[in-house]
Amino acid sequence: MIKEYRTIQEVTGPLMLVKNVTNVAYDELGEVELPSGERRRCKVLEVNGSDVLVQLFESSAGINLAGSKVRFLGHGIELGVSMDMLGRVFDGMGRPKDGGPEILPDERRNINGTPMNPASRNYPDEFIQTGISTIDGLNTLVRGQKLPIFSGSGLPHAQLAAQIARQAKVLRADAKFAVVFAAIGITFEEADFFISDFKRTGAIDRTVLFINLANDPAIERISTPRMALTAAEYLAFEKDMHVLVILTDITNYAEALREVSAARKEVPGRRGYPGYLYTDLATMYERAGRNLDSSGSITMIPILSMPEDDKTHPIPDLTGYITEGQIILSRELYRKNILPPVDVLPSLSRLKDKGIGVGKTREDHAGTMNQLFAAYARGKEAKELMTILGEAALSDIDKLYAKFSDEFEKQYVSQGYDENRSIEETLDLGWKLLSILPKSELKRIKPELIEKYLPEEKKQ
Numbered sequence: 001m002i003k004e005y006r007t008i009q010e011v012t013g014p015l016m017l018v019k020n021v022t023n024v025a026y027d028e029l030g031e032v033e034l035p036s037g038e039r040r041r042c043k044v045l046e047v048n049g050s051d052v053l054v055q056l057f058e059s060s061a062g063i064n065l066a067g068s069k070v071r072f073l074g075h076g077i078e079l080g081v082s083m084d085m086l087g088r089v090f091d092g093m094g095r096p097k098d099g100g101p102e103i104l105p106d107e108r109r110n111i112n113g114t115p116m117n118p119a120s121r122n123y124p125d126e127f128i129q130t131g132i133s134t135i136d137g138l139n140t141l142v143r144g145q146k147l148p149i150f151s152g153s154g155l156p157h158a159q160l161a162a163q164i165a166r167q168a169k170v171l172r173a174d175a176k177f178a179v180v181f182a183a184i185g186i187t188f189e190e191a192d193f194f195i196s197d198f199k200r201t202g203a204i205d206r207t208v209l210f211i212n213l214a215n216d217p218a219i220e221r222i223s224t225p226r227m228a229l230t231a232a233e234y235l236a237f238e239k240d241m242h243v244l245v246i247l248t249d250i251t252n253y254a255e256a257l258r259e260v261s262a263a264r265k266e267v268p269g270r271r272g273y274p275g276y277l278y279t280d281l282a283t284m285y286e287r288a289g290r291n292l293d294s295s296g297s298i299t300m301i302p303i304l305s306m307p308e309d310d311k312t313h314p315i316p317d318l319t320g321y322i323t324e325g326q327i328i329l330s331r332e333l334y335r336k337n338i339l340p341p342v343d344v345l346p347s348l349s350r351l352k353d354k355g356i357g358v359g360k361t362r363e364d365h366a367g368t369m370n371q372l373f374a375a376y377a378r379g380k381e382a383k384e385l386m387t388i389l390g391e392a393a394l395s396d397i398d399k400l401y402a403k404f405s406d407e408f409e410k411q412y413v414s415q416g417y418d419e420n421r422s423i424e425e426t427l428d429l430g431w432k433l434l435s436i437l438p439k440s441e442l443k444r445i446k447p448e449l450i451e452k453y454l455p456e457e458k459k460q
Helices: 133-138 157-167 188-201 218-237 250-263 277-285 314-322 331-335 365-389 396-413 423-434 447-453
Strands: 008-012 015-018 029-033 039-048 051-056 069-072 078-081 089-091 107-110 127-129 149-152 177-186 207-213 242-248 289-291 297-306 325-328
Touching: 078 218, 107 218, 133 365, 133 396, 133 423, 149 157, 157 177, 157 188, 157 242, 157 297, 177 188, 177 218, 177 250, 188 207, 207 218, 218 242, 218 250, 218 277, 218 297, 242 250, 250 277, 250 297, 250 314, 277 297, 277 314, 297 314, 314 325, 365 396, 365 423, 396 423, 423 447
Parallel strands: 089 207, 149 297, 149 325, 177 207, 177 242, 242 297
Antiparallel strands: 008 015, 015 051, 029 039, 029 069, 039 051, 078 107, 289 297
16 A cells, blocks of 8 residues: 655755655655646655655646645656667657557666676677777777767767767677667757657667657656666667667766756765766766676767866766776867767777777778877878978978878768768778878888788889
């Protein structure tokens, strides 16, 4: 028998204090019934003796302290999971948003999940092809990895996210692959872009979408990425699928966390964010990985827009500590109309060496990757020197590196949002660009690989 309480003491904004409550736990789900019969959901934020502080999911308007009653449901927020989720669009609380029927769940799971036992983790070492040269060739994504994208306000991270969701795949023919896409605190226009893009390209059939709009409650925003990860854990570890989870935009999630923290009058940390921001982000990010007991895996790409393009802002800073690298988008490249504007030099995938080479990509991958990085870095230096001292100050070899830098940005980095390059096409394009330089400059690649892969006209 579920007990009902008519002891609402106070309502302040989204928070409500209920007195004389027994046997209620932190994070438990509750229901508020108004005198009109309307029901609104809430979640327990704090238990102090018999006093319980709850956060409302919907508006507090119309709640009558004397006439409204509260009941607690005995469990946290749950998501019903089944294979029928694929191809469907849900809101931030897991309710269908596409006009389709409710899911008939195989089981219901608490959205906070259970941490993966570190001893049962398997090392990420299998290549995932995104079809984007700057990621596949230079900052390789590996199955089970967490690789965030650091963007800035106004940069096209939404288009890049949609492109990765459309194109990503594991190269093994027998691999079952799915994408779980969570859009957090986005505008209606962005939501429409993601849904229509996935439907247009057919990617929706292997995708589960969770969409939380900017005008939805902050507490729902905190649940959205956890809904997505719960769906991903079911597909990966129960159905042995390789699941790519894309979360955009983590900055909106952290802002919602700050809003709830301020409402609870907690002591703020850096820039007003709660002191537990690191722990909170880690509880999400660490749900990605591979498990020794399952052939499935969760690979995660969190996308976050850095306020004022500041890498030292708490959100990108803490994300960098927890994840294995970062892809950084550049405003300068975006202004040059180089799309997607991935800034190669500060970007890094810490696991890239584990997912490349013979049997994974191709034997020349590591050598060409190192050579392209080195040549592009030197080309950028030569261009800076040219800006300060003029072209006359450059040696002939510096001019070649400057030319390489320009061609690298135009051909390798810039590929638009509809071109899907295989890893072979990316590697061959790298060799074509390296052929701009004299053969004697290719010091980071083994001579036998140069003989095998360098375009014929440059071998003389």
